[in-house]
Amino acid sequence: MENIVQISELEFSYATSKQPAIREINLNIKKGEYVVVAGLSGCGKSTFCRCINGLIPHFYRSGVMKGSVIVDGLDTREHPLYEITQKVGMVFQDPESQLMSLTVERDIAFGPENLGLPREEIRARVEEALELTKIQHLRERAPHELSGGEQQCVAIASVLALQPKILVLDEPTANLDPVSAVDILNIIENLRAQKKITVIIVEHRLELVLQNATRFLIIHDGELVFDDKPEKLIATNITPDETYGVQIPSLVRLFMQLINEGIPIQQIPLNVPQAASVILKELGLIRSSSE
Ligand SMILES: Nc1ncnc2c1ncn2[C@@H]1O[C@H](COP(=O)(O)OP(=O)(O)O)[C@@H](O)[C@H]1O
Numbered sequence: 001m002e003n004i005v006q007i008s009e010l011e012f013s014y015a016t017s018k019q020p021a022i023r024e025i026n027l028n029i030k031k032g033e034y035v036v037v038a039g040l041s042g043c044g045k046s047t048f049c050r051c052i053n054g055l056i057p058h059f060y061r062s063g064v065m066k067g068s069v070i071v072d073g074l075d076t077r078e079h080p081l082y083e084i085t086q087k088v089g090m091v092f093q094d095p096e097s098q099l100m101s102l103t104v105e106r107d108i109a110f111g112p113e114n115l116g117l118p119r120e121e122i123r124a125r126v127e128e129a130l131e132l133t134k135i136q137h138l139r140e141r142a143p144h145e146l147s148g149g150e151q152q153c154v155a156i157a158s159v160l161a162l163q164p165k166i167l168v169l170d171e172p173t174a175n176l177d178p179v180s181a182v183d184i185l186n187i188i189e190n191l192r193a194q195k196k197i198t199v200i201i202v203e204h205r206l207e208l209v210l211q212n213a214t215r216f217l218i219i220h221d222g223e224l225v226f227d228d229k230p231e232k233l234i235a236t237n238i239t240p241d242e243t244y245g246v247q248i249p250s251l252v253r254l255f256m257q258l259i260n261e262g263i264p265i266q267q268i269p270l271n272v273p274q275a276a277s278v279i280l281k282e283l284g285l286i287r288s289s290s291e
């Protein structure tokens with residue numbers, strides 16, 4: 001399958017620091033992947049996102065970028081930001097910073113209007129974005145009056161109206177309550193399933209995202225220290241909680257522990273139904289008749 005993101009020998013240093021914020025990053029991401037990125041605060045996750053969406057090098061001009069990033073065939077260094085924005089949609093932790101119009105509908109139309117698209121096309125894109133994020137009922141509302149979760153939906157809808165092939169989300173649920181966080185993550189998973197959008201998400205609530213992830217990245221001190229399927233965590237012999245500040249879900253830790261103790265489990269379950277199936281089938285346990 002086609003690599004939609006190609007990163008080679010990537011290194012970036014901010015002007016204010018001698019130490020690179022990220023370095024030696026080599027990574028190819030295939031179309032339709034769901035990539036979860038984790039790591040300690042300050043390890044370089046946001047910098048990594050900025051390299052994919054073109055803010056680096058175009059906005060952070062005084063820093064030094066080495067290596068290359070190619071998104072859907074565009075070398076980010078050689079193409080202007082507005083071209084990259086049509087390939088890579090970016091959603092941040094704080095949705096308010098992305099919203100500026102008087103109504104939700106106007107906000108979502110803003111990007112396509114800036115592209116100078118025909119009115120009918122703009123209308124169709126706004127409708128589709130409202131539908132994909134399930135916020136048709138909010139179309140006339142003022143974004144600044146909405147809840148954090150609703151605002152994040154509007155921010156995602158605004159980005160979707162540009163029809164990006166890649167969606168990069170930098171801690172999109174960090175400021176949300178648990179229920180809104182689940183809603184947002186469900187919307188994102190649906191986008192990938194329905195629209196085949198490639199998702200790259202920095203997220204701490206691993207118990208909610210690892211089950212959807214095709215790939216799990218851990219960044220430590222600017223370097224990529226884990227890059228594999230989430231089920232492969234066990235093979236690395238690392239203790240992510242202690243070493244990399246990554247909160248591996250308790251369910252996953254439980255099965256890692258069982259495997260370490262010699263229980264022959266082939267694959268780590270990433271959610272409760274999978275875990276139940278592993279216990280019942282692989283371990284040969286049978287429900288007692290009293291249940
Ligand atoms: N705009 C910036 N200017 C200067 N240094 C920055 C900037 N943003 C991040 N850094 C530094 O780069 C390193 C990585 O930060 P960041 O990518 O924000 O990490 P994370 O998102 O994982 O918390 C940190 O040392 C941070 O202080």
Ligand SMILES: [Mg+2]
Pocket residue numbers: 045046047170
């Ligand atoms: Mg960050």
